[in-house]
Amino acid sequence: MDWLLLLKCIAITVSGGIFIYWVPSLILDALYYKQRRHQPEQWKVQPDRWAPKRLAKEERQLGTLNMITVSMVSGVLYYHVKMGGFSMLYFDVAQYGWAYTITSTVAFFIVGDFSLYWAHRWMHRKVLYKFVHRFHHRFRTPSAFTAIASHPFETLTFQAITLAPIFIVPLHPGGVIAVLLYQHSVSLIDHSGIRFSMIFPWQGPAAFHDDHHTYFHVNFAQTIHWWDHLFGTWRCEELSYGEESFVEDQTGRPHAKRLSYTTGPIEGRSLARLKKRQKRRSQSDSQSKPDVSLEASS
């Protein structure tokens, strides 16, 4: 056992993990939540709602704890591979060729995302939701820091699902790291609370996952939002949702029109709520108070 090498591997993965969690999240926070706080209608998915300070602090602490935990696991894995331990990773592209390397990387992404869709959907079954996944759903106006603010059991389960293929099929570590970084970036954007539109056609805009935090048992996809289309969990306009309306209780409901995330009806409704509130406030009270509203209760 080379303890010094193990420590080095863990130091590399933990510092890398903290960097990719904190730096982009802080940049988004500074550019939008601080600099443009006075004009939420121009950029915020939920312009009339702000996370209470207590929850904003909690999500950073929980997210940091999780990032350190999963990075330590990755560090041990890195050490294991470096010491010649068993895995199906190969380092020389020539061993399988470019065509296999690219195809297997794409398959790693698609199969992983499909598995994460189902793992997330199971997290929404009553027992798992109550004891595990509810931790993530306390954050109803998410920010980039919410991306990994979950119960540590959930974070480790998702990490195990994501990394399991490296012990099953030959994969190039470059492709694996590229997919992990892409998924992490999508997760930060999806939780940002900022009206980012979709980058690739298989991705939803940020409002898609933001709705998951507002309406709970709907829109489960991590990156490929077509899974929700395919398995009937895409948010529908006429259906009502709530924390107590679990996905298993929704089966058998009549087919309803799926919400279009390109026309932005959510933004319209949210903006209308904001304008109404501003009007009421200006009419009733000439003393302007800071717009720090409580989390939505539905």
Ligand SMILES: [Zn+2]
């Ligand atoms: Zn969820």
Ligand SMILES: [Zn+2]
């Ligand atoms: Zn989330």
